[in-house]
Amino acid sequence: MVYKDNREFIEAxxxxxxxxxxxxxxxxxxxxxxxxxxxxxxxxxxxxxxxxKDYPGHRYLGAPLANYRKLALSMGMDAxxxxxxxxxxxxxRTNSAPIKxxxxxxxxxxxxxxxxxxxxxxxFTLPGPMVHDGDGGRYLATWHFVVTKDPDNGDVNWGxxxxxVYDHKTMTGPLxxxxxxxxxxxxxxxxxxxxxxxxxxxxxxxLSAIAASAPSPIPETEFTGMLMQQPVSLVPCETVxxxxxxxxxxxxxxxxxxxxxxxxxxxxxxxxxxxxxRDLRAVYRIKAITHRHNxxxxxxxxxxxxxxxxxxxxxxxxxxxxxxxxxxxxPVTGVYMLPESTHHLVVVGVKAIYTNIAAQIAQxxxxxxxxxxxxxxxxxxxxxxIYNVDEVIHALCTRCHPINGIHIYQGVGTPLYxxxxxxxxxxxxxxxxxxxxxxxLDWDPFSEVPSLVSFKNVxxxxxxxxxxxxxxxxxxxxx
Amino acid sequence: xxxxxxxxxSLAELPEEKEVQLALRDLxxxxxxxxxxxxxxxxxxxxxxxxxxxxxxFGRGQVHELPYSIKILKTVERIPxxxx
Numbered sequence: 001m002v003y004k005d006n007r008e009f010i011e012a013x014x015x016x017x018x019x020x021x022x023x024x025x026x027x028x029x030x031x032x033x034x035x036x037x038x039x040x041x042x043x044x045x046x047x048x049x050x051x052x053k054d055y056p057g058h059r060y061l062g063a064p065l066a067n068y069r070k071l072a073l074s075m076g077m078d079a080x081x082x083x084x085x086x087x088x089x090x091x092x093r094t095n096s097a098p099i100k101x102x103x104x105x106x107x108x109x110x111x112x113x114x115x116x117x118x119x120x121x122x123x124f125t126l127p128g129p130m131v132h133d134g135d136g137g138r139y140l141a142t143w144h145f146v147v148t149k150d151p152d153n154g155d156v157n158w159g160x161x162x163x164x165v166y167d168h169k170t171m172t173g174p175l176x177x178x179x180x181x182x183x184x185x186x187x188x189x190x191x192x193x194x195x196x197x198x199x200x201x202x203x204x205x206x207l208s209a210i211a212a213s214a215p216s217p218i219p220e221t222e223f224t225g226m227l228m229q230q231p232v233s234l235v236p237c238e239t240v241x242x243x244x245x246x247x248x249x250x251x252x253x254x255x256x257x258x259x260x261x262x263x264x265x266x267x268x269x270x271x272x273x274x275x276x277x278r279d280l281r282a283v284y285r286i287k288a289i290t291h292r293h294n295x296x297x298x299x300x301x302x303x304x305x306x307x308x309x310x311x312x313x314x315x316x317x318x319x320x321x322x323x324x325x326x327x328x329x330x331p332v333t334g335v336y337m338l339p340e341s342t343h344h345l346v347v348v349g350v351k352a353i354y355t356n357i358a359a360q361i362a363q364x365x366x367x368x369x370x371x372x373x374x375x376x377x378x379x380x381x382x383x384x385x386i387y388n389v390d391e392v393i394h395a396l397c398t399r400c401h402p403i404n405g406i407h408i409y410q411g412v413g414t415p416l417y418x419x420x421x422x423x424x425x426x427x428x429x430x431x432x433x434x435x436x437x438x439x440x441l442d443w444d445p446f447s448e449v450p451s452l453v454s455f456k457n458v459x460x461x462x463x464x465x466x467x468x469x470x471x472x473x474x475x476x477x478x479x
Numbered sequence: 480x481x482x483x484x485x486x487x488x489s490l491a492e493l494p495e496e497k498e499v500q501l502a503l504r505d506l507x508x509x510x511x512x513x514x515x516x517x518x519x520x521x522x523x524x525x526x527x528x529x530x531x532x533x534x535x536x537f538g539r540g541q542v543h544e545l546p547y548s549i550k551i552l553k554t555v556e557r558i559p560x561x562x563x
Contacts, residue, residue: 029512054510124511134540136486137504140511166515170558195562213521257562261504263515265537277538278486420489 001076003108005205005247006061006296010048014213018045018077020068026060027052028138033131036062036301044308045068048296055127059296064143065206065308066300071315072207075227083336083387090227090319097406098218099225099385101234102245109235109246110115110292117238117288121169126250126289128165131301132268136278137164139267140171140202140252142296143218143308145212147199147242148181148256151188156242157181158212158220160309163284163414171200171284172264174276175256176414178372178428185256185282195255197240198284203249203298208232212311213309213368214316239287249295254293270313271342272304272416305340314343317373321346321365328364330357333382337374339360340387345376347386350412358436359407366432378435383452395437407434481506482551483516484534493522493547495533500555506534517555523548 003009013019025469026049035047035088039102040063051061066069072081075089106112116125128138141163148157159181163171176184189196204212211224221243234243239253261280268274284396300308316338325332333349348361365377380386380395401407413420413430420429445450451457455464472478483503487550498519499556505514523529528549535543 124514130513132540134536134542136540137515168511168514175526255562257558260558260562262557266486274539277488283558285558319503 002207003074003076003205004233006064006203006249006298008200009206010041010046010061010296012073013046013070014071016069018067018073018079020045020047022047022049023051025053027053027172028055028127029053030133031097032060032062032129032299033301035161036299037114037132037303039063040066043396046070052127054185055169057248057294058127059294060127060129060299061156061203061296062299062301063308064298064300065209065312066306067311070308071210071275071311074210079143084161085334087315087319087334089091091403093226093229094214094218094223094319096226096229096324098222099229099231101221101225102231103243104233104235104246106235109233111244111246111248111251113292115288115290121286121289123165123171123252123289125284126245126291127297129297129299131299133163134274135267136263136265137172139163139164139217139343140165140297140300141173143209143300144200145204145209147183147244148184148196148202149170149242150184151192151194151393154262154335156219156221157184158201160209160213162267164267166262166264166283169286171252171261172262172263172281173284173285175282178412185258187197189243189256190258193258195257195285197242198254198256199237199240199242199244200284201244201248201250202252203296204245205232208245208248209298210316213312215320215373216316217369237288238290248292248305250289250291250297252284252286253288253290254284257283257285268301268303269416270309271301271305271344271416271418272302274468275416275418305342305388311339313338314341315318317343319371320369321348323363323370324370325361330361330364334386336386336415341376342373345373345378347392348377348379349382349384349386350379351382352438352441355441358434358438362407362409362432366409366411370429371432372430373390375411375413375417375430375432376435378431378437380437381439383457384437397437399437399439400435405436407436409434480524480532481534481546482531484536486536488538488542490524490543494526495523496521499553500547503549503551503562506515519552519555521550521552531556 034423128140162175235246264281315336409432415425503535526546531545533549
């Protein structure tokens, strides 16, 4: 099952008990944001808010993908699928051949049901929510993506870069130089004094959103097709040479200006803090707004875990890391990033066939394109269940030698790391740490390596099978 | 009831009786609330000195407990004309 838009996905969420429809009026100023925040902290169902103060006809969908059940549904899987099952399906689809998008005519694109161009295009006609008290402004774009194009080779990028409404015609937001969109803007358009055309897609279908947040080297337009297992339908914009998903809810078109920056932030961020202070950031000047009838603005509320940014970024970062490590011939058994770590801690399972393999893993992933987004690597052996937090913490606390097993590296980081000093943030400093939780290979397995005491490890298989077969008969509940 | 607010890193950015350029947010209720306005203005820590009430916020959104007042002298366009 592929959902061509959020409306079909909303029906699936409702059937799975992952949607709450709110019919009473909700205020765009803090109330909607607070509802979504509480939902994230409780890992609850997504709120569909059908009546927004001051904005008749508009609706909000909050926390559309903020738990694994919703992620499974978005992939057309059973909501109760396990994380390894979802990961296996994601890897299967994203290791297949890229699927190019198709261009559909305007008449077949619901995002063109309302077209507002020029002076009538006003950002305050859209219900940008004040997500957190103390934010620098109304954040219209929190679960969305920004479409841009390389001026030289035509490569298209979809990236989730937050955008704050500044005035009727202007949005502002960070465009970090090491992001894909930032590289093209800071490396090409800006030095040439040219404005970079953009299209902000709000309320995309769930798989387009997942593709936009994934750090894959495959173009997002084709990556979406791989996730969907069919081409994504795109339609040309009205005022810029870009294409956007035809079934998106709202599209804002315009240009990112090369020679001016304006205030943006602060904003509650994915780390669970407001780390980066208000600063001068990129300026998005708008030319057109198109939207569906009764459009649904998607809201993600970044803060303490778990929001969809944390969950999906953790999910896709770890699986791209797994692909990278396997491509280097490193015998990993799995890679999992805990969403609760705000995608800062990755757990790598490996069959340790040579000494110091953990250091090779850490250096490979820290030095890759994925490196700036996380700073902790924890390597465990192939017998540890990387998805089981209890087992991972046990491995960390019992197998990682405090002097020999912890390795510190200097690297590239984001200015959003809460633990960095202000000076370090400016310089993109990113300290990294490896926790090697594997026993040294030169230890004698009989006289030196401690033996794990667990149900799986210290009982004969026939005893384990007997216990498991009789578990409910004993009076326990199976989990 | 405040008319505007402004974010500063330090109160030193708001000298008394000296014209300063500020990016204000309009706090009037309605759909345009929080629209930014770039102005040249006079500000005062005396909340009654000028007609409009100004709320101060610091760099990460924290509210300063004391209200200021502001007199807007003129609006300032910071976006180069060729993009307008």
